[in-house]
Amino acid sequence: MAIGEATSDSQAEGTGVEPAASGAGEGAGEAAHRQAVRRKWLLLAPALAILVFAASGPLLIVLVYSFLSPGPYGGVEWAFSTEGWFRVFFTRDIFDDTVGPADAHLSIFWRSVQLSVLTTLLAFLFGFPTAYFIATRERNREVWLFLITIPFWTNLLIRTFAIMEVIRNEGIINTALIALGLIEQPIQILFTDFSILLGMTYVYLPLMVLPLYASMDKIDFRLVEAAYDLYATRWQALRRVIFPLVKPGVIAGSILVFIPSLGAYVTPRVLGGGKNLMVGNLIELQFGQGRNWPLGAALSITLLVIVMVALILYVRNASRSGAEHG
Amino acid sequence: MATAAVEAQRVSKVFGEGPDQVVALDAVDVQIRQNEFFTLLGPSGCGKTTLLRLIAGFDHPTGGSILLNGEEMSGLPPFKRPVNTVFQNYALFPHMTVAGNIAFGLEMLGKGKAEVAETVDRMLKLVRMEALKDRQTSQISGGQQQRVALARALAPHPQVLLLDEPLSALDLKLRKEMQIELKRLQHETGITFIFVTHDQEEALTMSDRIAVMNHGKILQIGSPREVYDHPAERFVANFIGETNLIEADVLAIADGSARLRLGSGVETEADLPDGMEGRNRVTVAVRPEHASLADTDPTLSGQLETVVYFGTDTHYHVRLDGGDLFTVRTQNTRDGGEAHAPGSPIGIRIAEKSVQVLRD
Numbered sequence: 239m240a241i242g243e244a245t246s247d248s249q250a251e252g253t254g255v256e257p258a259a260s261g262a263g264e265g266a267g268e269a270a271h272r273q274a275v276r277r278k279w280l281l282l283a284p285a286l287a288i289l290v291f292a293a294s295g296p297l298l299i300v301l302v303y304s305f306l307s308p309g310p311y312g313g314v315e316w317a318f319s320t321e322g323w324f325r326v327f328f329t330r331d332i333f334d335d336t337v338g339p340a341d342a343h344l345s346i347f348w349r350s351v352q353l354s355v356l357t358t359l360l361a362f363l364f365g366f367p368t369a370y371f372i373a374t375r376e377r378n379r380e381v382w383l384f385l386i387t388i389p390f391w392t393n394l395l396i397r398t399f400a401i402m403e404v405i406r407n408e409g410i411i412n413t414a415l416i417a418l419g420l421i422e423q424p425i426q427i428l429f430t431d432f433s434i435l436l437g438m439t440y441v442y443l444p445l446m447v448l449p450l451y452a453s454m455d456k457i458d459f460r461l462v463e464a465a466y467d468l469y470a471t472r473w474q475a476l477r478r479v480i481f482p483l484v485k486p487g488v489i490a491g492s493i494l495v496f497i498p499s500l501g502a503y504v505t506p507r508v509l510g511g512g513k514n515l516m517v518g519n520l521i522e523l524q525f526g527q528g529r530n531w532p533l534g535a536a537l538s539i540t541l542l543v544i545v546m547v548a549l550i551l552y553v554r555n556a557s558r559s560g561a562e563h564g
Numbered sequence: 565m566a567t568a569a570v571e572a573q574r575v576s577k578v579f580g581e582g583p584d585q586v587v588a589l590d591a592v593d594v595q596i597r598q599n600e601f602f603t604l605l606g607p608s609g610c611g612k613t614t615l616l617r618l619i620a621g622f623d624h625p626t627g628g629s630i631l632l633n634g635e636e637m638s639g640l641p642p643f644k645r646p647v648n649t650v651f652q653n654y655a656l657f658p659h660m661t662v663a664g665n666i667a668f669g670l671e672m673l674g675k676g677k678a679e680v681a682e683t684v685d686r687m688l689k690l691v692r693m694e695a696l697k698d699r700q701t702s703q704i705s706g707g708q709q710q711r712v713a714l715a716r717a718l719a720p721h722p723q724v725l726l727l728d729e730p731l732s733a734l735d736l737k738l739r740k741e742m743q744i745e746l747k748r749l750q751h752e753t754g755i756t757f758i759f760v761t762h763d764q765e766e767a768l769t770m771s772d773r774i775a776v777m778n779h780g781k782i783l784q785i786g787s788p789r790e791v792y793d794h795p796a797e798r799f800v801a802n803f804i805g806e807t808n809l810i811e812a813d814v815l816a817i818a819d820g821s822a823r824l825r826l827g828s829g830v831e832t833e834a835d836l837p838d839g840m841e842g843r844n845r846v847t848v849a850v851r852p853e854h855a856s857l858a859d860t861d862p863t864l865s866g867q868l869e870t871v872v873y874f875g876t877d878t879h880y881h882v883r884l885d886g887g888d889l890f891t892v893r894t895q896n897t898r899d900g901g902e903a904h905a906p907g908s909p910i911g912i913r914i915a916e917k918s919v920q921v922l923r924d
């Protein structure tokens with residue numbers, strides 16, 4: 239778990255540094271300039287320190303480990319090997335040594351991406367009306383925002399077990415449905431992809447709602463009236479006025495939900511019942527029972543690359559379609 | 565008579581409930597004619613914006629009904645009304661260019677690309693903004709924004725254009741220019757304008773008719789001349805232009821006209837508004853420019869308190885014998901006329917037919 243999420247954290251912080259670095263002060267005297275530079279570095283130092291020690295360092299270790307050989311009881315032996323990376327993409331048959339694609343890994347990656355995209359979409363579908371509702375309240379917005387953050391007060395594991403309690407075969411939903419006579423056999427919800435999706439959407443929903451709210455809060459809702467006045471229907475006003483204006487919030491929210499979803503560990507572990515793995519579980523497996531640290535390390539790096547590529551594609555796409563609207 | 569462009573029938577609007585309820589409009593009746601430049605004039609909070617919002621359909625009346633071209637509008641959303649608004653704060657779309665803003669309404673009406681482009685160009689020319697067509701709306705000045713807001717509202721050629729204090733944010737010079745421009749636009753397009761302002765001078769110079777509002781009620785509707793020369797009520801007389809209010813005795817009434825005795829016993833003739841018969845004491849209004857200083861047989865007499873020089877004219881503030889303050893305005897001439905020293909006793913003469921009896 240730690241590794242899967244550390245990679246995504248370093249991602250988020252890495253992007254935060256650039257704007258500060260580009261604000262160089264040119265101008266007056268040489269001395270003043272030097273002082274400005276010194277101050278800039280001083281201000282940057284804490285962030286840099288955290289990045290180097292807490293993110294880049296471990297990341298480097300992971301990268302190095304991915305090119306070593308597995309130790310017999312976990313850990314690594316200091317011998318260069320590309321076996322870890324090879325095993326990410328290919329399998330070797332134990333009996334005849336024939337090489338084939340690592341279908342299991344690929345499908346787990348693919349499933350993870352699919353589930354994360356779906357989670358992001360669901361979080362958006364539920365989060366958008368929620369944020370809109372809060373942003374259009376005249377009073378008590380703080381109260382609603384406060385309510386949104388309540389789930390964060392409880393440990394993730396406990397919340398996840400709570401969901402389990404609701405959806406398991408003997409849980410609240412099934413018991414109620416049976417008691418009402420609507421079904422005879424409990425519906426299998428727990429340990430399906432659906433239950434993972436449900437859990438992740440629930441867990442990450444606030445991460446969508448808050449940035450959406452932040453950008454909706456800035457909208458002057460008189461603009462929506464102006465759109466109605468100019469013959470826009472409700473749907474057109476939403477699409478042509480509200481949506482373009484909350485786009486920064488949509489981008490931020492999607493990133494905040496997508497990245498941790500992709501590296502999620504607890505939710506798929508508990509609600510997927512160990513059958514329905516996601517990348518996070520696969521990686522943990524290699525560091526635990528699998529005793530193949532190099533493979534685990536290589537999988538972690540692969541996840542990191544996927545996240546980065548997805549991010550770049552997404553942000554580029556989003557800003558391009560933003561430009562179309564002028 | 566043709567159907568009214570907009571008609572309000574006993575329209576009321578109440579905000580809130582219980583103890584903090586606000587009556588923003590109180591049984592307002594008004595008929596606005598086709599192609600009219602109609603102005604709603606009144607102090608802040610008197611319900612001008614509320615009335616516009618009801619006409620546009622952003623809010624719904626709590627009582628009465630609103631008709632556009634004789635058709636009842638209740639329940640019709642704003643996007644189904646042939647009405648456009650120039651908002652008090654402009655409300656331009658910040659994510660679109662100047663041209664994009666102007667095109668919006670036309671696009672929503674499903675006009676073809678060529679027609680949209682053609683109309684946008686025509687509108688840009690009309691408000692003289694061709695050069696800035698591709699600018700973001702955040703990168704143009706307040707006066708330019710106001711013109712874009714105007715072009716955007718005019719582009720779909722509504723039957724009625726609502727303008728909510730569109731000039732209030734502009735400096736005096738630009739404001740005068742825009743007043744002329746607005747008049748020209750109204751003339752050229754033949755659209756009915758409903759214009760909101762709390763600036764009485766603006767209302768007088770631009771309107772065909774003015775409705776003076778206060779506390780959610782329309783107090784008087786009439787041409788600028790009518791409301792200025794014949795204010796029906798104390799509030800109207802005070803709100804439009806400067807005015808002197810004095811008490812008068814009613815001596816006799818004949819055919820809606822009354823014989824009045826002012827201050828020092830001088831008698832004069834004045835029209836009596838409906839419902840004022842049977843009163844023996846009334847309040848009358850006299851405009852400062854309808855009075856002059858007089859040494860011989862004055863209508864009123866008192867003591868000169870202050871003299872204020874305004875360039876084109878001079879204001880004399882006179883403390884009447886009864887204790888009220890009375891202002892006289894005289895046009896300045898090159899030779900300056902005779903000087904009056906503050907503190908000296910002075911007479912005031914009121915011109916014939918310039919006394920207006922007020923309803924109260």
Ligand SMILES: Nc1ncnc2c1ncn2[C@@H]1O[C@H](COP(=O)(O)OP(=O)(O)OP(=O)(O)O)[C@@H](O)[C@H]1O
Pocket residue numbers: 579580586587588606607608609610611612613614615762
């Ligand atoms: N949404 C609302 N809720 C409660 N009261 C309101 C609301 N909108 C307006 N009011 C009240 O109704 C009255 C009329 O408001 P309105 O906005 O129509 O005034 P206005 O004549 O346009 O004033 P201004 O010249 O300042 O724009 C005011 O007392 C105002 O406080």
Ligand SMILES: [Mg+2]
Pocket residue numbers: 612613614652728
């Ligand atoms: Mg207003």
